[in-house]
Amino acid sequence: QVQLKQSGPGLVQPSQSLSITCTVSGFSLTSYGVHWVRQSPGKGLEWLGVIWSGGSTDYNAAFISRLSISKDNSKSQVFFKMNSLQANDTAIYYCAREDGYGNGAMDYWGQGTSVTVSS
Amino acid sequence: QIVLSQSPAILSASPGEKVTMTCRASSSVSYMHWYQQKPGSSPKPWIYATSNLASGVPARFSGSGSGTSYSLTISRVEAEDAATYYCQQWSSNPPKFTFGSGTKLEIK
Numbered sequence: 001q002v003q004l005k006q007s008g009p010g011l012v013q014p015s016q017s018l019s020i021t022c023t024v025s026g027f028s029l030t031s032y033g034v035h036w037v038r039q040s041p042g043k044g045l046e047w048l049g050v051i052w053s054g055g056s057t058d059y060n061a062a063f064i065s066r067l068s069i070s071k072d073n074s075k076s077q078v079f080f081k082m083n084s085l086q087a088n089d090t091a092i093y094y095c096a097r098e099d100g101y102g103n104g105a106m107d108y109w110g111q112g113t114s115v116t117v118s119s
Numbered sequence: 120q121i122v123l124s125q126s127p128a129i130l131s132a133s134p135g136e137k138v139t140m141t142c143r144a145s146s147s148v149s150y151m152h153w154y155q156q157k158p159g160s161s162p163k164p165w166i167y168a169t170s171n172l173a174s175g176v177p178a179r180f181s182g183s184g185s186g187t188s189y190s191l192t193i194s195r196v197e198a199e200d201a202a203t204y205y206c207q208q209w210s211s212n213p214p215k216f217t218f219g220s221g222t223k224l225e226i227k
Contacts, residue, residue, distance in 0.1 A: 035216065037162075037218075044205065044218055044219070044220045045154075045162065045205055045207075045221075046218070047215070047216035047217065047218065050214070058213065058214040060215070061213075061215075094162075096162075099164070099167070101167075101168075103150065103152075103167070103168050103209075104152065104207070104209030104216060105152045105164060105167050105168070105207070106152075106154075106164065107164050107173075109161040109162055109163070110161065111161060
């Protein structure tokens with residue numbers, strides 16, 4: 001079955017970077033794109049970026065200067081890195097699979113990585 | 120840049136009631152997706168492309184709309200429907216995925 005499992009730190013120092021790995025199973029990264037979405041405490045969902053099946057990326061313009069998404073197809077892993085974190089980056093970060101129909105939906109989600117930015 | 124506005128922010132209903140929540144886009148969009156999220160859980164796809172229920176979603180749910188106005192309706196609310204529902208759309212040039220602010224459904 002399709003699964004996305006996330007791993008990453010729960011605590012990040014201000015001005016430091018955040019790295020999260022999303023390991024997928026049940027599908028190939030050469031066939032599906034993977035999005036990253038975050039949810040600040042008590043707030044809604046915010047799209048951060050996507051890596052498409054072919055390896056190209058698109059980012060939310062608000063984060064383009066400090067966000068990087070890459071992947072290793074052979075290991076079924078997607079890598080998320082955000083630089084220069086501040087307190088307002090405290091959030092749950094999710095990876096999610098695009099549904100493959102080209103309509104922008106996300107059909108499977110990881111369990112989320114809760115990240116606190118604090119010294 | 121398209122902005123999605125959901126209303127109401129909080130919806131309170133008794134079991135068996137019919138409820139409707141709305142998602143309005145700042146510009147016309149081709150379709151809308153909906154997600155359900157319960158506390159402590161990841162969002163789940165609920166309705167695809169305006170009116171297609173995701174696998175396992177009860178038939179009491181339905182979606183409709185076009186242009187700038189979309190809605191999610193529950194014909195007879197049940198306790199298990201308590202959750203926050205988010206609408207979402209995407210634009211392709213440049214690629215941008217946008218979520219609404221959510222409607223929290225509370226069951227009396």
